Amino acid sequence: MKYDVTIVGAGPxxxxxxxxxxxxxxxxxxxxxxxxxxxKPCGGGLPLRVLQRFPYVVNDKIIESYSSSGTIFSPSLQHKIEIYKNTPIIAMTLRKKFDFELVKFATDAGTVFQDGTLVSAVKISNDTAQVTLDHENVIDSELIVGADGVNSTIARTQGLRSRGTEKGICILQEFEVDEKIMDDYFKKSRHVYVHSRFKTAQGYGWMFPKKQHLNIGFGIIQVDKTQKQKLNLLKCYQEYIALLKEEDLIPRDLKEVPVKGGALLTHPLEKTYGDRLLLVGDAAGFINPLSGEGIYYAMVSGQIAAEVIAEALEKKQTSQEFLSKYQTRWQKDFGKDIDLISKVVKRGSMEYAETVFKIACKDPVLTDLMMGVITGQLSVQQYKWKIVRRFFYSSLKNRLHLLK
Ligand SMILES: Cc1cc2nc3c(=O)[nH]c(=O)nc-3n(C[C@H](O)[C@H](O)[C@H](O)COP(=O)(O)OP(=O)(O)OC[C@H]3O[C@@H](n4cnc5c(N)ncnc54)[C@H](O)[C@@H]3O)c2cc1C
Structure with missing residues (x-):
């Protein structure tokens, strides 16, 4: 049987x-x-824009909890921005449940799902796109979608990604914690903590409380080549846990669970399509360069890919010239946001980050804007001038000693 489309990878x-x-x-x-x-090793933080754009995910099987308050510490830990709201700022999920529920939406719609099966090779020719399953069976389809994550075999074997592509790295633990203890430490608002550029890393430490789980991690999102050699990820993580215990932010007797690791591409691939082929999600490098968040981009790129593929199949146009529409559309949708964040992150030194915190923590309007961008609630592209204007206004007030 020939399929219209074979999709490799059943993440978001x-x-x-x-x-x-x-x-x-x-x-x-x-x-x-x-x-x-x-x-899947992940913080499981779901920006609210995921829920707004894909409202079908709003159900109790998927959303573990909502957080309506949070603190972000500056690199020196001397300044912090805090937010307390009556409405959620971010949703939390457990990836084991989330990803399985998303698969069920697909199968309910008619998708044939085959798990426990490795795609070991891909071959694209003029009249078909073929995948080899577990080195044995071959399946034909009109088009292939590479949704096979950060180490994408498809991107590499189809010449869309070179060997030296930069990667960020993260480690985490997800502890099961009694709900009552979660309430004591993180309140009903499930207070989120982020330690920005902890240990000078181009990344951060995070603590994402869920209903009965506590997800703690540390990640280097952007690669600073000099720093990568110096920073020992596991040691930084252990120091992070020690700090959280010292500050009494977490229980001292968390039951040990395995430490898990994961990686992220630091920027989108230059080309995300080929003849009879599209790349979506992490396989294409769609990650927020500041927060490392990628679920939103994974789902949006999937949605855009489906639209372009539908047009391609209806018009019987599966060439890369036609499929380049996909790249134009994701760039217009979220690519500019990623570009802009990337520029800001690359330019922002430790000192600059410290100054931003120092100013923002005294200005609730700026705090709200920054929190919105960091939690993925606001589009940077849309809010950039508002943030810049507010920052200059607050800096000026600060200089004139008008801020308390
Ligand atoms: C430590 C860490 C924390 C993160 N925290 C957050 C967060 O809090 N919020 C957020 O929004 N994002 C977060 N991210 C990013 C987020 O996890 C990814 O952006 C998201 O999972 C991308 O989805 P995907 O479907 O592209 O890839 P994945 O979820 O990685 O799915 C890829 C799938 O492809 C399958 N696969 C791979 N190769 C093959 C093959 N050859 N044959 C068959 N199947 C294959 C894999 O088994 C996997 O199921 C985090 C990432 C890391 C590493």
């Missing part, structure tokens, strides 16, 4: 592509090498 990017394609009536095959439900 692959499942979203599959759901939208199946809803349009295309014969869609979704493959993952892992048996589902499977876990």
């Amino acid at each position: 990017a692959g499942s979203t592509t599959a759901k939208f394609l199946s809803e349009k009536g295309f014969k869609t095959l979704l493959i993952d090498k892992e048996k589902f439900p499977r876990d």
Whole structure:
């Protein structure tokens, strides 16, 4: 049997592509090498814009909890911006449940799902796109979508990614904690903590409280080549945990669970399409260069890919010239945001970050704007001038000693 589309990887990017394609009536095959439900090392923080753009994810099986307050510490720990709201600032999920539920949306729409199956090779020719499963069976389709994550075999074997592509690295633990203890430490508002540029890393330490889980991690999101050699990720993480205990931010007797690691591309690939081929999500490098957040981009790129593929199949145009529409559309949708954040992150020194905190922590309007951008609630592209204007206004007030 020939499928219209074969999607490799059933994370948020692959499942979203599959759901939208199946809803349009295309014969869609979704493959993952892992048996589902499977876990994926991740903070599990869901920016509210995921819920706004994909309202079908708003259900109790997917959303563990909402956080309506949070603190972000400056690199020196001397300044902090804090926010207390009556409405959520971010949602929390457990990836094992979230990803499985997204697969179910796709299969409910008609997608054929094959888990526990490795795509070991891909071959694209003039009249078909072929994947080899577990080094044995071959499946034909009109198009292939590479949704196979940060180490994408598809991107590498199809010449869309070179060997030396830069990667950020993160480690984390997700502890199961009694709900009552979670309430004591993180309140009903499930107070989120972020330690910006902890240990001078181009990244941060995070603490994401959920209903009965506490997700703690440390990540170097941007690669500073000199620093990568100096920083020992595990040691930084251990020091981070020690700090949290010292400050009494977490219980001292958390039950040990394995430390897990993960990686992220630091910027989108130059080209995310080829003949009969599109890349979505982490495989294409769609990550927020400040926060390392990628679920939103994974799902949006899946949605855009499904739209372009539908047009391609209807017009019988599967060449890369036609599929380049995909790149134009994601760039217009979220690519400019990623570009802008990347520029700010690359220019921002430690001293600059410290100054921003010093000023923002005295100005609730600026705090709100910054929190909105960091939690992925606000589009940087849309709010950039508002943030810049407010920052200069606050800096001036600060100089004139008008801020308390
Ligand atoms: C430590 C860490 C913390 C993070 N925290 C957050 C956060 O709090 N919020 C947020 O929004 N983002 C976060 N991210 C980013 C987020 O996890 C990713 O952006 C997101 O998972 C991307 O989804 P995806 O579908 O592209 O890839 P993935 O979720 O990685 O899915 C890829 C799938 O492809 C499968 N696969 C790979 N190769 C093959 C093959 N050859 N054959 C078959 N199947 C294959 C894998 O088994 C996997 O299931 C974090 C990332 C890391 C590393």
